[in-house]
Amino acid sequence: MTGFTQEQLGWEPWLAPLAEDELTDVHHEALIDKGRAASPYFRLLARDPEILHARTLTDNDIFYNADGGLPRAERELAATATSRHNGCVFCASVHARFASHYSKHPGDVQRLLDEGVAAPQAGRWRAVIDASVALAATPEQLGPEHVANLRANGLDELAILDTIHAAAFFNWANRLMLSLGEPTEKATK
Known part of the structure; x- marks a missing residue:
């Protein structure tokens, strides 16, 4: 496994996730987005659909709620910095891609991944990173x-x-993901 990257990675669970054909309507409702059924991580979490449903609603509200607050790029930056600090290569890759896309500053995001949370960043990004890492x-x-x-x-x-x-949220999510499996170079089914 390589280090921190913006490339799309896979994730291999250490516990058996449900197979896609085992997912019921209750599981699909808990996933909220049917596309998540392809992910072994979400199929593993689907073993407890009530908790998965609550987790997904929370995740969606934090990152997709556009009713004021922090722009999406900086929400993703907070998740990236937290994931980088916690050593969660998979989550850092996902949120770094989003932070790069929404901010249009992929070099700044890559510097965070390459050099760590103390890497030089401009004022507002530095403040978001520092607060996120302190909380993590x-x-x-x-x-x-x-x-x-x-x-x-x-x-x-x-x-x-x-x-x-x-x-x-990502402080918690990183620890959950890190305790249930590991990232892989390529997406797995």
Whole structure:
């Protein structure tokens, strides 16, 4: 397995996921997006459809809710920084691609992947990365100075909350994914 990348990776579970033909209407409802049935990660989580449904609704609201707050690029940046800090190569690759796409700054995203969370970044991105990484390290490390820095870089209350939501969700999601399997060079079925 290579290091951090923006390339599309696969993921191999250590526990058996449901087979696609085993998925019931309840599982498909929990997946919300039928395309997720192709993913061994989501088919593994589908073993508990109620939790998967709640997890997916939370994920979708954090990243797709466009009613104010942080732009999508920076929500994805928070997830990328958190994943890079936690060592989750798979999640970092997914969210780095989105951060690059929405920000139109793939070089800045690649620098984060290549050099780590302390790599040089411009003011607003630096503030989002620093707050995300502090929260990922331990909640007590996210302090008033991080919030002040986010505000100083133009984030309002909703944008600050979106930063925290994206980082907190991916802090949890990384640990779940890292405890259930590992990334692979190519997508697996």
